[in-house]
Amino acid sequence: MAVFDAIRWTTRGLISSTCRPTVIGLENVPKSGPFIVAPNHLSFLDSVIVQALMPRPVAFFAKAEYFTTKGVKGAVMKSFFEAVGSIPVERGEQAASVQALKTLLDILEAGKGIGIYPEGTRSRDGILYRGRTGVGWLALTTGAPVIPVGLIGTEKLQPADKNAVRPQHFTMKVGEPLYFDKTGPDHSLPARREVTDKIMDAIALLSGQERSASYNQSKSVD
Known part of the structure; x- marks a missing residue:
């Protein structure tokens, strides 16, 4: 835990000092119990940013x-990813994706926080794509509250066709928790779709992005 905290604090300090981010709504993160962070996805660095700036650990x-x-x-x-409890998963492997979801479920049942990108993969054109139902x-x-997050400007930190990271101002807006009835694993696909669409609506309000009714066509984890 000490190593984990040190890495988070160091990363948070580095981001804060070099990028001067605007961070709004951290008070919306529950102080205890399980929670699901659901951000839009613009940059490779999004997970690092969310994991560093959130008041509680988030496993992605x-x-x-x-x-x-x-x-x-x-x-x-x-x-970094090992220290913050990130879960490796092979892109495009359905069986691996299913197992990863089960791993996230275990983390939630332990009363901790997880993060998942409903779009599945980062948007390279800035459009907010249709959410996948994981x-x-x-x-x-689980009945865990979902915390929608809108990231604005993180794509400027590392453009999709560049390897170098360039410190830039960005904004992270953390929305109010969304609560859904706990039904257990026995629920329908339409029910998952309805919940996912509500989450995407909340993310869109925070990020201000143009939306698409289609899925992002890049390989992704659902």
Whole structure:
């Protein structure tokens, strides 16, 4: 826990000093019990930002290659993602995605926080795409509150076609918790879709993005 806290605090300090972010609504994160953070996704750095700036730890999916990249950058990424409890998952592997959802379920049942991108993968054109229903499944199965998050400007930190990170101001808006009845795992796809759409509506209000009724066509984890 000491190592985890040190990495979070160090990363938070680095982000705050170099980017001067505007952060709104941290008081909406429950002080105890399970919670689901559901942000839009514009940058590779979004998970790092949310994990560092949230008042409580948040465990995210992380692409398996983040744990296997070589060199100094790879070592730094692996150390960070392992320290904050990120869960490696192979992109495009349905069985792996299902197991990852079950792992997130275990974390929620332990009374902790998890993060999941309803869009599945980052938007490279700035549009907010249709949400995939994994977040709805988690919300209905556990009854944990969903905290919508709108990230604005994080794509400028590391453009999709660049490797270098450039400190830039960005905004993180944390919305009020969304509560859904706990139904357990036995619920219908239409129910998951309805919950997911409500979550996406909340994210859109926070981020101000143009929306698409289609899924992001990049390979993604649902």
